[in-house]
Amino acid sequence: MNTAKKRWIQLVAILLCFSMLTVGQNFTMTAQAADEDAANAQLEELNNKYDELEAQLQAIQAEIDKAKTEKDKQLAIKKQIDNQISLTRQQISVLESRIALLNETIATQEELMAEKQKAIDANYEIFKKRMRASYMAGDTTMLGLLLGADSFSEFLTRAEITTRIAKHDQQLIDELNQEIAEVEEAKAQVDADKAQVEAAKADMAAKQTTLNGQLQDVESQIQDLAALEADIQANKAKIDKEMAQVQSEIDKIYASLDSEGEYTGGAMLWPVPGYPNVTSDFGWRFNGTDYHTGIDISGASVHGKPIVAAASGTVIHTQLTYTPGKGYGKYIIIDHGGGISTLYGHTSEILVSVGQKVNRGDTIALVGTTGWSTGPHLHFEVRVDGKYVNPWGYLSR
Numbered sequence: 001m002n003t004a005k006k007r008w009i010q011l012v013a014i015l016l017c018f019s020m021l022t023v024g025q026n027f028t029m030t031a032q033a034a035d036e037d038a039a040n041a042q043l044e045e046l047n048n049k050y051d052e053l054e055a056q057l058q059a060i061q062a063e064i065d066k067a068k069t070e071k072d073k074q075l076a077i078k079k080q081i082d083n084q085i086s087l088t089r090q091q092i093s094v095l096e097s098r099i100a101l102l103n104e105t106i107a108t109q110e111e112l113m114a115e116k117q118k119a120i121d122a123n124y125e126i127f128k129k130r131m132r133a134s135y136m137a138g139d140t141t142m143l144g145l146l147l148g149a150d151s152f153s154e155f156l157t158r159a160e161i162t163t164r165i166a167k168h169d170q171q172l173i174d175e176l177n178q179e180i181a182e183v184e185e186a187k188a189q190v191d192a193d194k195a196q197v198e199a200a201k202a203d204m205a206a207k208q209t210t211l212n213g214q215l216q217d218v219e220s221q222i223q224d225l226a227a228l229e230a231d232i233q234a235n236k237a238k239i240d241k242e243m244a245q246v247q248s249e250i251d252k253i254y255a256s257l258d259s260e261g262e263y264t265g266g267a268m269l270w271p272v273p274g275y276p277n278v279t280s281d282f283g284w285r286f287n288g289t290d291y292h293t294g295i296d297i298s299g300a301s302v303h304g305k306p307i308v309a310a311a312s313g314t315v316i317h318t319q320l321t322y323t324p325g326k327g328y329g330k331y332i333i334i335d336h337g338g339g340i341s342t343l344y345g346h347t348s349e350i351l352v353s354v355g356q357k358v359n360r361g362d363t364i365a366l367v368g369t370t371g372w373s374t375g376p377h378l379h380f381e382v383r384v385d386g387k388y389v390n391p392w393g394y395l396s397r
């Protein structure tokens with residue numbers, strides 16, 4: 001083999017090696033792009049799932065609000081029943097006092113009656129003696145009447161005899177009559193009091209039944225409220241867990257997406273020029289029921305106004321499809337290098353596409369009210385390695 005031929009073979013070999021190297025490189029780059037596409041598709045899917053869960057959480061929140069209203073209503077009813085119970089207890093207590101008082105009156109009256117009866121008996125003895133004396137004196141009529149009567153009262157009612165009774169006996173009979181009338185009166189009073197006691201006791205039994213019913217109502221209401229609260233807690237805990245799970249999957253995807261180079265953007269540019277008002281700040285809001293992952297920027301006639309890139313970078317995600325009333329609506333994520341990205345939510349129009357390089361201040365979208373939004377505004381987030389952070393550490397107004 002001559003030298004020239006050897007050289008030619010060497011050259012071909014080198015060229016062949018070089019071209020193979022190039023093919024290999026191209027193959028590696030294609031594989032990387034495919035990986036990134038798959039990751040993006042997965043991210044989009046997860047973002048959709050997250051939006052869906054967020055919507056579910058909103059629905060749960062609405063249910064909680066409704067349940068709270070229902071709970072407030074139930075608590076108001078319970079308070080009313082508690083008031084009724086208190087009043088019924090007071091009524092029962094009054095009835096008990098009345099019964100005790102009546103029983104005291106009855107006892108006093110009965111004592112009085114017993115005393116009167118003693119007096120009557122004593123006077124009757126005196127009267128009988130006088131009658132006997134009268135008989136001894138020869139007047140048989142009186143004794144006959146006396147013995148013929150079943151009782152002293154009966155004897156006294158025999159009106160015709162009064163004329164036959166001696167004047168000095170009349171006073172004694174009057175006294176006896178008076179005493180008997182008093183005893184009758186006392187007995188009538190005692191009977192009336194006893195009837196009142198019986199009525200009060202019947203009242204009390206009815207009140208006790210009412211009270212037991214009221215106590216049962218309150219008890220079942222307390223159980224209903226406890227069940228309601230347990231339901232809400234279980235539901236909320238379930239959704240919270242799902243949200244956390246999706247968030248962590250999003251975190252993983254973000255981590256797998258290469259953030260190019262270091263962050264050199266410095267302080268970020270205000271994303272809605274001419275609109276410095278923040279209508280909802282970063283952090284807990286709605287009485288600690290919702291954690292706001294960004295800031296809302298709004299103002300008069302803000303709808304359709306330009307949204308600019310807060311720093312230079314590459315568009316890594318554009319969400320073009322959305323469900324009205326759910327999630328961030330149409331939104332964009334821009335990677336700024338060093339793991340730092342920004343998110344622009346609820347836009348009316350997206351003016352960039354995935355993979356596009358943008359410069360700080362370039363218009364990327366227009367302000368809108370897509371997704372879960374109550375009015376035109378920009379929801380702006382800063383994320384570090386996919387995790388939202390307080391944007392005030394990067395922004396300047």
Ligand SMILES: [Zn+2]
Pocket residue numbers: 280292294295296378379380
């Ligand atoms: Zn927001």
